[in-house]
Amino acid sequence: MFDSLRDRLQGVQQKLGLSIKKAEEMASEPSAPVKTPTPEKTPKKSGGKLVDKVKVFVRDRELVLTEKDIADSLEELELILLENDVALSAVDAIVGTIRHDLTGTHRKIGSSIDAVVEKTLKHALRDVLGEGFDLTGYIDSHDRPVRVLFTGVNGTGKTTTVAKVAAYLKEHGYSVVIGSGDTFRAGANEQMKTHADRVGVKVIRHQHGADPSAVLFDAVEYARAHKIDVVLADTAGRFHNRANLMNQLEKIRRVMKPDLVVYVDEAVAGNDAVIRADEFNAAVGTDAVVLTKADMDTKGGAAISIVHTIGKPIMFLGVGQGYGDIIPFSPDRIVDDLVGESG
Numbered sequence: 001m002f003d004s005l006r007d008r009l010q011g012v013q014q015k016l017g018l019s020i021k022k023a024e025e026m027a028s029e030p031s032a033p034v035k036t037p038t039p040e041k042t043p044k045k046s047g048g049k050l051v052d053k054v055k056v057f058v059r060d061r062e063l064v065l066t067e068k069d070i071a072d073s074l075e076e077l078e079l080i081l082l083e084n085d086v087a088l089s090a091v092d093a094i095v096g097t098i099r100h101d102l103t104g105t106h107r108k109i110g111s112s113i114d115a116v117v118e119k120t121l122k123h124a125l126r127d128v129l130g131e132g133f134d135l136t137g138y139i140d141s142h143d144r145p146v147r148v149l150f151t152g153v154n155g156t157g158k159t160t161t162v163a164k165v166a167a168y169l170k171e172h173g174y175s176v177v178i179g180s181g182d183t184f185r186a187g188a189n190e191q192m193k194t195h196a197d198r199v200g201v202k203v204i205r206h207q208h209g210a211d212p213s214a215v216l217f218d219a220v221e222y223a224r225a226h227k228i229d230v231v232l233a234d235t236a237g238r239f240h241n242r243a244n245l246m247n248q249l250e251k252i253r254r255v256m257k258p259d260l261v262v263y264v265d266e267a268v269a270g271n272d273a274v275i276r277a278d279e280f281n282a283a284v285g286t287d288a289v290v291l292t293k294a295d296m297d298t299k300g301g302a303a304i305s306i307v308h309t310i311g312k313p314i315m316f317l318g319v320g321q322g323y324g325d326i327i328p329f330s331p332d333r334i335v336d337d338l339v340g341e342s343g
Contacts, residue, residue, distance in 0.1 A: 001319070002300035005084045006338050009121070012080060013339070016073045016117045020102075023069040067103050074099060085270030085301025090128050090308040097124035121339050129331035130307045133288040133315040135165075136172055139230060142259060145177075145223035147231045149216075149258035151249060151284065153276055154237030157292035157318060158264040159188065162234045163195035165290075165316065167323040170201060174229040179219030180205035181212035181252065184236035184245075192234055199323055202228075212236065212248065213255040220256060233258065249284050260287045262315060267297035274305045281310045292318035295325075303334065 074095050081091045101120045139146045148165075152158045159182065166176045178196050180203055182188035189205045196203035204219040216233045223231045233256060238245035253261070263286045265273040273291070280286055289306055294317035297303070307313060314329035 001295055001297060001317075002303070002334075002338060004298035005080070005300045006340075008080045008084070009077075009338055010340065012073060012077045013114075013117050013121060015076060016070060016102075016120075017113045019070050019073050020065065020113050020116065023065055065103050067099060070099070070102055081301075081304075084299040085305070087271060087274050087301070087305035087309055090305045093128050093308060094124045097127055118339055122335050125304070125335045125338060126331055128304060128308045129334060131313055132329040132331055133313040134328070135169070135288075135315055136174070138260070139169075139174060144227070144229050145220065145231050146229065146260070147220055147233065147256055147258045148260045148262060149233045149235065149252065149256060150262050150264055150290075151235055151280060151286075152237060152264035156237070156264055156266050156269075158237060159191055159234050160195065161264050161290050161292060161316075161318060161326070162192070162232050163199055164318065164323050164326040166196070166201045166232055167199040168316075168326055169230055169232075170199065171324075175227075176201045176230045176232060177219055177223050177226075177228045178203040179216040179231060179233040179256075181216045181219075182234050182236040183208060183210045183212050183215060188234075188236070195323075213252050216252060216256040246283055253284065261285055262288050262290055263312075264290045264292065265302070267291040267294040267300075267302045267317070270299060270301045271305070273302040274309050277306050277312075278310050281312065286310060286312050288313055288315040290314070290316045290318065291329075295319040300334075300338070303329075 077098070078091055078095050081094060082088070086094075098120050101123060102116075150158055150162055162178060166178055169176050178192060178201055180189050180192040182192070183206060186208065189208060193203050193205065202222070204215060204222055206215045206218075212235060216231075219231050219233060222228070233252075235249065235252065236245065238249065261284065263277050263280050265276055267273070269276075277286065277289060289310075289312055291303060291306075291314060294303065303314060303317070316326050317329055319325050319327055
């Protein structure tokens with residue numbers, strides 16, 4: 001996952017380290033040669049003290065990096081991030097944080113360069129990725145049933161994601177009912193029923209062409225009557241510029257009154273996923289994001305950019321075809337994987 005970005009970031013780490021080392025070497029060079037006292041004028045003991053003082057001076061000197069020292073490395077980093085589908089605003093934030101952290105600060109000459117670079121890169125990426133979204137923690141702190149509405153465009157794996165989240169919650173001890181609100185697409189009801197049967201949860205569905213608001217209202221009522229912990233509501237895939245479908249989604253929200261609206265898209269869609277997430281958030285609102293096909297994404301641009309662009313956290317990453325192939329999004333884990341550990 002994110003292999004291309006990881007490999008290229010390692011190159012930037014090395015280049016930043018070399019830039020700092022070069023600046024350190026230049027700072028360590030004396031501005032004028034140190035004259036060694038002649039034996040006739042200075043006793044040996046005094047000469048030893050002078051050498052000791054010079055050693056202490058060099059050892060305790062500090063380096064103050066300038067923007068010029070790291071300009072080439074930051075320019076290369078900016079290009080790498082853009083080529084890996086990181087949104088421009090997120091690129092600016094990452095590069096800006098690194099520039100702020102490295103320039104104008106005092107650092108002891110001789111301290112670990114690798115550690116400095118690693119810490120700086122991790123801070124910049126971690127700052128952009130924000131926090132993940134703990135669904136189980138949210139459920140535990142809210143009244144039951146917790147109602148989760150899934151939205152997104154066609155063909156991004158939304159229906160399968162609903163089933164995966166159902167399996168995840170069931171594994172963690174929660175009772176779940178699925179509302180099959182995609183009454184628009186032929187075969188969607190049957191697909192959802194197949195998924196629900198395989199993961200062992202109840203699905204509420206109406207006939208093809210029915211009002212999805214009515215389906216999801218019934219799912220919520222079923223959950224209340226049977227003391228179910230969570231309602232997961234599937235919806236038809238739609239684009240933000242299809243006014244009739246967006247109006248339908250607004251009606252669903254009014255009727256179902258979801259606690260969470262979760263936007264689903266593909267990690268491999270890169271900047272397209274970021275743009276669509278922003279448009280959906282503006283049109284109907286978003287509380288969290290799930291990115292599918294993250295295991296196929298070598299670039300990582302969508303995962304890095306979405307949080308920064310729409311200001312909403314990523315909840316899960318889909319990492320395979322099985323129902324268990326979904327993992328809670330961990331910013332710390334992603335950053336550690338991208339940057340690695342200094343040796």
